[in-house]
Amino acid sequence: MGTNVTVSLKALLLAGLVVIALAVAYLVGDSRGTPAEAASGGGETGSSAKRSVTVGGTGEVTAVPDQLGFSLEVRIIRPDLQDSLDESGAAMDRVLAELADHGVTEKDVRTTGLSTEPIYDRSRNAPTTLRGYRVVQRAQVLVPKLEDGGAAIAAAVRSGGTAVRVDGIALSVADPEALLAEAREAAVDEARAKAEEYAAAGGQELGEVLTLREVSPTYAGEESWSEASLSRSYASDMALPIQAGEQELAVQVEVVWRLAD
Numbered sequence: 649m650g651t652n653v654t655v656s657l658k659a660l661l662l663a664g665l666v667v668i669a670l671a672v673a674y675l676v677g678d679s680r681g682t683p684a685e686a687a688s689g690g691g692e693t694g695s696s697a698k699r700s701v702t703v704g705g706t707g708e709v710t711a712v713p714d715q716l717g718f719s720l721e722v723r724i725i726r727p728d729l730q731d732s733l734d735e736s737g738a739a740m741d742r743v744l745a746e747l748a749d750h751g752v753t754e755k756d757v758r759t760t761g762l763s764t765e766p767i768y769d770r771s772r773n774a775p776t777t778l779r780g781y782r783v784v785q786r787a788q789v790l791v792p793k794l795e796d797g798g799a800a801i802a803a804a805v806r807s808g809g810t811a812v813r814v815d816g817i818a819l820s821v822a823d824p825e826a827l828l829a830e831a832r833e834a835a836v837d838e839a840r841a842k843a844e845e846y847a848a849a850g851g852q853e854l855g856e857v858l859t860l861r862e863v864s865p866t867y868a869g870e871e872s873w874s875e876a877s878l879s880r881s882y883a884s885d886m887a888l889p890i891q892a893g894e895q896e897l898a899v900q901v902e903v904v905w906r907l908a909d
Contacts, residue, residue: 701907702903716797721784
C-alpha cells in the first residue's frame with residue numbers, strides 16, 4: 649500500500665511541472681508575437697503595423713575656389729644646435745615677412761611642428777663623427793585671396809632659398825556653408841523621389857520622416873605642384889601660375905520614411 653501512494657505523488661508532481669511549463673511557453677509566445685509581427689515593428693498586427701522605407705540621396709554643387717593653402721617647411725643644418733635653431737628661426741621670419749606682403753596675416757599661419765636631429769658622418773674605415781644638427785620648422789599657411797597665392801608661394805621660396813620646402817598646395821572655398829545648404833536640399837529631394845517610387849510600387853503612400861542622417865560633406869579639388877615647378881618660379885622671379893578650376897561639394901543623406909496605407 650505504501651508503494652502505491654509514493655507512485656501517485658510522483659505522478660502528480662510530474663503533471664504539475666508539465667502544466668507550469670506549458671503556461672510559461674504560452675506567455676512567452678504571446679509576448680513576442682509571431683515572426684511577421686516582430687518584423688513589421690513592435691508586435692502590431694494587420695493594417696496597423698508600422699512600415700518604413702530607408703533610402704539615400706546625394707546632392708552636389710559646383711564652386712570656384714577663392715583661397716589657397718600650403719605647407720611650409722624650413723630646414724637648417726649647422727655644426728652647433730643653437731646656430732641651427734637661430735638660423736631656422738631667422739629663415740622662417742624672412743618667409744613670413746614676405747608672405748605678409750601678399751595678404752597673409754598672423755592668424756593665417758599655424759605652426760605645426762619643430763624637430764631637432766643630430767647628423768652623423770659614417771664611413772667604413774673611419775669612426776662615426778657628429779657633423780651637426782638639423783632643425784626643421786613646419787607651418788600651415790592660408791592665403792585668403794587666391795589671386796595672391798602664386799606670388800605668395802614664389803616669394804616664400806625666394807626668401808628662404810634652399811632651406812624652404814613648399815608642398816600640399818590646396819585650393820578651397822572660404823565660405824562653403826551656403827553652397828552646402830543647396831547640396832543638402834538636393835540630397836533630400838533625391839531621397840524623397842526614390843522613396844516615393846518605392847512606396848508607389850508597393851501600393852502605399854509616403855508618410856512623415858522618421859529619421860534623417862547626414863554623412864560628412866565631401867570636397868574635391870586639391871592641386872599640387874612639383875618641387876621642379878617651384879624652383880623654376882624661384883629662378884625666374886615670377887609668380888607660380890594658379891588656375892582656380894572648379895570644386896565639387898557633395899552631401900549624402902540617409903532618410904527613413906514611414907509608409908502609410
